[in-house]
Structures are given as C-alpha cells and as structure tokens.
Amino acid sequence: MFYINQQQCYSLLFHAAWEALQKAGRNPSFLGVEVGAVAVLHTWGQTLTYHPHIHLLVPAVGLSDDGMEWVTARKNFFVPVQALSSIFRGILVRRLKQLIDQNALKLPAGFKGFESLKQKLYNKKWHVFSDKAFGGLSKVLEYLGRYTHRVGITNSRLIRMEKGRGDLLLQRLPSTWRPKGDSPGSPGICPPVCPTHTLIRVL
Numbered sequence: 001m002f003y004i005n006q007q008q009c010y011s012l013l014f015h016a017a018w019e020a021l022q023k024a025g026r027n028p029s030f031l032g033v034e035v036g037a038v039a040v041l042h043t044w045g046q047t048l049t050y051h052p053h054i055h056l057l058v059p060a061v062g063l064s065d066d067g068m069e070w071v072t073a074r075k076n077f078f079v080p081v082q083a084l085s086s087i088f089r090g091i092l093v094r095r096l097k098q099l100i101d102q103n104a105l106k107l108p109a110g111f112k113g114f115e116s117l118k119q120k121l122y123n124k125k126w127h128v129f130s131d132k133a134f135g136g137l138s139k140v141l142e143y144l145g146r147y148t149h150r151v152g153i154t155n156s157r158l159i160r161m162e163k164g165r166g167d168l169l170l171q172r173l174p175s176t177w178r179p180k181g182d183s184p185g186s187p188g189i190c191p192p193v194c195p196t197h198t199l200i201r202v203l
Helices: 003-026 081-101 114-123 137-146 193-199
Strands: 038-044 050-057 061-063 070-072 158-162 165-168
Touching (some): 050 137
Antiparallel strands (some): 158 165
16 A cells, blocks of 8 residues: 555654653653654665655754753653554554555555554564663664665676676565575676666665
C-alpha cells in the first residue's frame, strides 16, 4: 500500500510520528511539555530493500505550558518506549483509516477492507526504537545528513562490474533476521534491477 501511495503514506508517517511525539511529551506522567524534533525520511533499509521509516532527532527537554522554562527529561529515558510505540500505532492506524474512508489511496488488489488490515496491524508487535545520541549530537547529525544528500546505491557499494553484472556490498542482517532461504554474502544485482533500486527512491 505504501509503495503505490508514496506521497500520501510518507506524509502519513511524518504526521503520525509528530502527533505521537507531541501526545507523549504533553502527558504529565512523562514530561508534560511541548517537545520538538528534526525528522528525516528513509525509504530503504540496510540491505537496500524498500523499507520506509522515519528517524527523529529529539532533544531530551521541552517547554513548560507557559513557555517560560525548559523542563529536562529523566536521565534514563525520554518517554517510555512501549507507551510511545502504542501511541504511534494507534495514531497511524487511525489516520490510515481516514485516508481510506476519503478514497485518498489506491488500494492493492485483494484488499479485504480496513477491519482486516487493522487486525493484521494490531497483531504485529510495534517497536519504536529510542536511544541516546551515541557519540554526541554531531555524530547523529552527520548520520542523518548523509541520507539527505545521497542516493541509495553509491559507488562505495559497488564491488565489481563484469560481463554485464554488478555485485553490490550490502550490510547483512543477523542470521535470525534474514528471510527464509537468504544466504550470507554480497548478492549480485543485474543491470535491469539497478535502475529499479534507484527509481524507488525518487519521490
């Protein structure tokens, strides 16, 4: 559904992430403040597969209700990850339903209705990864910045080209995460596939 509705669904990701962050931040049980963030969209994963997701750089402080002072988060966490995951899931599913009800999305073949989709989404365990900025703020900005000024397949990933075939260096997932039948190593990608890997990143 995301691939055939990229503009709408990428916007959905940003709005759902921002709304979830605001809702969690304003909760007096967590921080009770107005929070801020810098967000960057990634459309591929470590193995160059289509995997749209958002990275958020969030300061561990927020503005008080009257806007007069900064309130610092606890040292051990910003907001509870489990709570944030549930909030994000609820908001994204709700906003997705709104888009479907408004006929704003192209529905894939075999779509069995929103309730069926909702059940599948809620049956999956959602996990929002949250951690402190390892190496400091500059390292995080450098990491996110690379993805705003680079393409999915860079020259550094190209190991060799011979006889019309290219071999790309991919970051391999741990064996427990690989799809069934996926073997370790650097898979080759034939020339007709390379343009596809590039074009799915053109927004």
